[in-house]
Amino acid sequence: MMDTPLLLTSFLNRAERFFHAKKIVSRTSPTTIQEFTYKEYVSRTRKLGDALTKLGMTRGMKVGSFAWNHHRHLEAYFAVPCAGAVLHMINIRLASEHILYVINHAEDEILLIDDNLVPLIAPFAAQLKTVKHFIVMGDAVSLDNCPLPNAHSYEELLAAASDDFVFPEDLDENTPAGMCYTSATTGMPKGVVYTHRSLVLHSISLGLSDNTGLCENDVALPVVPMFHANAWGLPFASVLFGTTQVLPGPMFSPQILLDLIEQYKVTLTAGVPTIWLGVLQEQRQNPRDLSSLRLILSGGSASPVGLIRGFEEEQGIPFYTGYGMTETSPLVSIATYLTHMHNYTQDEKMQIRALQGLTTPLIETRIVNEEGEVPWDGTTMGELTIRGPWIAAEYYNDERTAEAFKDGWLYTGDIAVMTPDGYIKITDRTKDLIKSGGEWISSVDLENALMTHSKVFEAAVIAMPHEKWQERPLACVVPKPEFKDTITKEELLESLRGQFHKTWIPDDVLFIDEVPKSSVGKFLKAKLREDLKDYRIEV
Amino acid sequence: MMDTPLLLTSFLNRAERFFHAKKIVSRTSPTTIQEFTYKEYVSRTRKLGDALTKLGMTRGMKVGSFAWNHHRHLEAYFAVPCAGAVLHMINIRLASEHILYVINHAEDEILLIDDNLVPLIAPFAAQLKTVKHFIVMGDAVSLDNCPLPNAHSYEELLAAASDDFVFPEDLDENTPAGMCYTSATTGMPKGVVYTHRSLVLHSISLGLSDNTGLCENDVALPVVPMFHANAWGLPFASVLFGTTQVLPGPMFSPQILLDLIEQYKVTLTAGVPTIWLGVLQEQRQNPRDLSSLRLILSGGSASPVGLIRGFEEEQGIPFYTGYGMTETSPLVSIATYLTHMHNYTQDEKMQIRALQGLTTPLIETRIVNEEGEVPWDGTTMGELTIRGPWIAAEYYNDERTAEAFKDGWLYTGDIAVMTPDGYIKITDRTKDLIKSGGEWISSVDLENALMTHSKVFEAAVIAMPHEKWQERPLACVVPKPEFKDTITKEELLESLRGQFHKTWIPDDVLFIDEVPKSSVGKFLKAKLREDLKDYRIEV
Incomplete structure (x- = not known):
């Protein structure tokens, strides 16, 4: 067989040959939506490759991006790795000290930055030791009064560049292509490096019918940020499959997302449950025509059943929960139905949709405790471990590698059970698990149950130290505004009593204004x- | 990223974990249909691995299979490569001298053979220099009077073997896994070796929505033989996705295929146009309930538009043409619709379905002539060339490698045009092309036009030497039986005149009894x- 490396470059060539007339829609500001053909996109991407090379970009160099989801970010998604360099997608929502850390730790030498995000970097630009060039992205960038040193205008660089630029064909498929940092519970963020091979294989997995089945006929709207785990791989896969892309840009709202879905006949969209809660609420108040949507993918945290039902039953839109993390590129599993589940009752189906789902082809998962793999009984908890060709093997230059990567497996820190059908159900983070009298209590199960209560907006259940039981659960509940004055602890605890063993029932309920996120x-x-470390449960 | 090799072994492990209750249906004789769960299948496959290892199978050893499509062949599909050996799938329809050649050339040391196929090998068994063991497969094999030396019963070997057998996990992904020989126009067949990596990537491609979208919900019936280009990869991909498999066994007929489709609610089936012509005829005469079928995949040669219309319009079953060859694992392209084609008229759609289709992700195709890549105008002919991770780089130990593999590309010997949308349309074999007065005439286009004539059963158009024009087309036509005595040359030529330039109209029509195949x-x-080398066109 031919020794053909798996390279992102092949995606770009494919899009140029076959999908030149397809569209990329880019909302670049609250008042501007631009449309590009793939032909124009690839031309601009080649120009960016040329411009960056002229600025000194070399193979292996780290190039940071600090940007929303738009066409320029998508150009960087390919121009940087296809030239053999590494795109470091920086989470713009990190604390300043973390942003400073990750840019210095990755040793980014060029930084692509949205004009409206310059104020987030400017205060500490002088401390960015390795950055030689800042490239400011925007529709009408003026560098007058730009507080960044060595600043260039992205569009001016492109105007001076050539689309005759040819990306190298001699890259090894294991060449690093991208990197993202993931927040740590304590300490600085940890870096994950993706390779051409891992991104190609992950992209292909998004096209499988048993996963999202992304295809040329789709119109994809990634709400998940492009600085968060490769926007779940959608931008890469969309170029491969010639999928129309709708990139929602900065400062979007549920209204804007719904307008984009309706206007561009979006077929597939992806984001975290918080986004979908807002979108569902807006859709109920001001319904749009969402008949083009064949799939909403939700991940990042568990989807409440009420949210899933809202979309599936009220709106008639399939709502899939997936599981993944920065370390896993991110797709690990997705809650599609196995053949026998098509005969399930609606209630049973909704329970499946709320699970983290079935492991994708080419990836292996095991839920393990001290005795090895746990039985697939839906109740025995263990830590979820993962391995496969798009799973990280280490954190980039980080001693914490040893904590998470053992014996060839990634230890996720997520506590899960496996259903008899092989569906993963996350029950907790290792650090959030409540260990009461030798038994493990799932804070997530309790939260999900509380969040189905009609008077509850959000709920977090945490462990409080306890003399006799070591730990006991405390429920922290944000009531819906209209029930703020009438909701009672007792009615919430009573609602749980029918659903859980008595040892699981929280010792107390604390009403709070919001859950920190x-x-x-x-x-x-x-x-x-931490906030509640001095709180004492009333007994 | 983890350095996880792409191995077929992962498919087996996945099927065992997730799809243990799914079914494999195996028609092992005209009177027997057996059903196995994937759990039983994997258990038997491990036993086969154990049994073959005990017989002396080692890494890199060639193990031949000479068998129809059934569960035992499917067990060999995984047991041999997962143990690090190479399964040589021998075409049972080759001439004896070719069968003898390929087994000796591949140096098969073990040969798995169907009991009902023993008579095809027995006459020259003594000349099989490298074969140390014959393993006879069947439901009730008796080795009494078996004409093969060192013969074993497959089922007896399995009965003595253990399913605790563990396949190695340390194989390199480029380890050879399988091989097939392809017939040459002249000389002995040429061997192609597949690797774990190539078969894994090819399998994944069958699950893409833009290709066949094979998935867990499917019930797949590969009519294409398992000794022909990996049965187009369906057996491998079905194990990966947990697809229910229906294996049609020996000596099937259109009746039997339709019965299997109806009984097992088959969703996807694949085979050559000749099969589908017979199936369509039978379905018209004795209709079955085919409502489960979502896709018929046709390949190996061009599908006549009449056949496509018969399934799509009469039967309501999508009928996809694909293109591939033994050297390409085989999937190269498939005639799905691009987004804008969904608005095509029915006639336009049927023209698309008759093309060889759009190149699959990860594979590159170019149609080239002396001047380089031909324009995508749908008329300029050139030779189709292909490269990618599941395309052969050579023929196995064969000097003819140099004829077909040049500059990193496979030269297919197929003459094709590229439509403006990037769909491949095969117009001829290089050797069948008619070169008349400096112009290329497509024999395939003329044949397809002739075969839409209501009085024509089959037609082949070949080049005849011509003093002035170098070559001129001769149409060899098999009339439908009922028109045998009334069909005229003139009415056939007249039917072509409206469709082709006058230089393309054949100089003569010869009525024959059948086209050699x-x-x-x-x-x-x-x-x-060759048969007609002394024929002279009447002028």
């Missing part, structure tokens, strides 16, 4: 535990 | 030219 919308229960 | 049902036009 990470930059990607995940509950920050470590923060909640 | 290869072991896989392709027209043998070289044979026809």
Whole structure:
């Protein structure tokens, strides 16, 4: 067989040959939506490759991006790796000290930055030791008064570049192509490096019928940011398959997302549950025509059953939960139905949709405890471990590698059970698990149950130290505004009693204003535990 | 990223974990249909690995299979390569001298053979220099009076073997896994060696929505033989995706195929046009319920538009033409619709379905003539060339490698045009092309036009030497039986005149009884030219 390397470059060539007339829609500001053909896109991407090379980009160099989802970011997604360099997609929602850390740690030498995000970097630009060039992206960039040193205008660079630029064909498929940092519970973010091979194989997996089945006929809207785990791989896969892309740009709202879906007849969209909660609420108030949507992919944290039902039953839109993380490119599993599940009752189906799903081809998962792999009984908890060709083998230049990567497996820190059908169900983070009297209590199960209560907006359940039981659950509940004054602890606890063993029922309910969240919308229960470290349960 | 090799072994492990209750249906004789769960299948496959290892199978050893499509062949499909050996799938329809050649040339040391096929090998078994063991497969094999030396019963070997056998995990992904020989126009067949990597990537491609979208919900019936280009990869991909498999066994007929489709609610089936012509005829006479079928895949040679219309319009079953060859694993392209084609008229759609289709992701195709790549105008002919990770780089130990593999590309010997949308349309074999007065005339286009004539059963158009024009087309036509005595040359030529330039109209029509065909049902036009070498066109 031919020794053909798996390279992202082949995606670009394919898009140029076959999908030149297809569209990329880019919302570049609250008032501007631009459309490009793939032909124009590839031409601009070649120009970017030329421009960056002229600026000194070499193979292996790290090039940072600090940007929303738009066509320029998509150009960088291919121009940098196809030239043999590494695109470091920086999470713009990190704390300043973390942004400073990741740019210095990755040793980014060029930084592509949205004009409206310059104020987030400018205060510490002088401390970015390795960055030689800042390239400012925007529709009408003026570098007058730009607070960044060595600043260039992206569009001016492109105007001076040639689309005759040819990306090298001699890259090894294991050449690093991209990197993302993931927040750590304590300490600085940890870096993950993707390769051409891993991104190619991951892209292909998104086209499988048993996963998302992304295809040329699709119109994909990645709400998940392009600085978050490769926007779940959608931008790469869309170029491969010639999928029409709708990139929602900066400062979008549920209204804007729904307008984009309706206007561009979006077929597939992806994002975190928090986004979909807002979208569902808006759609109920001001319904749009969403009949083009064949699939909403939700991940990053568990999807409440009420949310899934809202889309599937009210709106008639399939709502899939997936599981993944920065370390896994990210697709690991997705909650599609196996053949025998098509005969399930609607209630049973909704329970399946709320699971983290079935492991994708080419990836292996095991849920393990001290005794090895746990039985597939849906109740025995263990830590989820993963291996496969698009799973990280290490953190980039980081001693914490040894904590997560053992015996060829990634230890995720997620506590899960495996259903008899082989569906993963995350029950907790290792650090959030409540260990009460030798038994493991899933904070996530309790939260999900609380969040189905009609008076509850959000709920987080955390472990509180306990003399006798070591730990006991405390429920922290955000009521819906209209029930703020009338909701009672007792009615919430009573609603749980029918669903859980008595040892699982929280010892107390605390009403709070909001659950602290990470930059990607995940509950920050470590923060909640810290805030409440002096709280004492009333007994 | 983890350095995880792409191995077929992972398919087996995945099927065992997730799809243990799914079914493999195996028609092992005209009177027997057996059903196995994937759990039983994997258990038997491990036993086969154990049994073959005990017989002396080692890494790199060639193990031949000489068998129909059934569960035992499917067990060999995995047991041999997962143990690090190479399964040589021998075409049972080859001439005896070719069968003898390929087994000796591949140096098969073990040969798995169907009991009902023993008579095809027995006459020259003594000349098989490298074969140390014959393993006879069947439901009730008796070795009494078996004419083969060192014969074993497959089932007896399995009965004595253990399913605790563990396949190695340390194989390199470039380890040879399988091989097939392909018939040459002249001389002995040429061997192609597949690797684990190439078969894994090819399998994944069958699951892409833009190709066949094979998935867990499917029930696949490969009519294409397992000794012909890996049965187009369906057996491998079905194990990966947990697809229910229906293996049609020996001596099937259109009736039997239709019964299997109806009984097992087959969703996807694949085979050559000759098969589908018979199936369509039978379905018209004795209709079955085919409502489960979502896709018929046809390849190996061009599908007549009448056949496509018969399935799509009369039966309501999507009928996809694909293109591939033994050297390409085989999937290269498939005639799915691009987004803008969904608005085509029915006639336009049927023209698309008759093309060889759009090149699959990860594979590159170019149609080239002396001046380089031909324009995508749908008329300029050139030779189709292909490269990619599941395309052969050579023929196995064969000097003819240099004829077909040049500059990193496979030269297919097929003459084709590229439509403006990038769809491949095969117009001829290089050797069948008619070169008349400096112009290329496509024999295939003329044949397809003739075969849409209501009085024509089959037609082959070949080049005849011509003093002035170098070559001129001669049409060799098999009339439908009922028109045998009334059909005229003139009415056939008249029917062509409206469709082709006058230089393309054949100089003569010769009525024949049948078109000579290869072991896989392709027209043998070289044979026809040889038979007619003394024929002179009446002027």
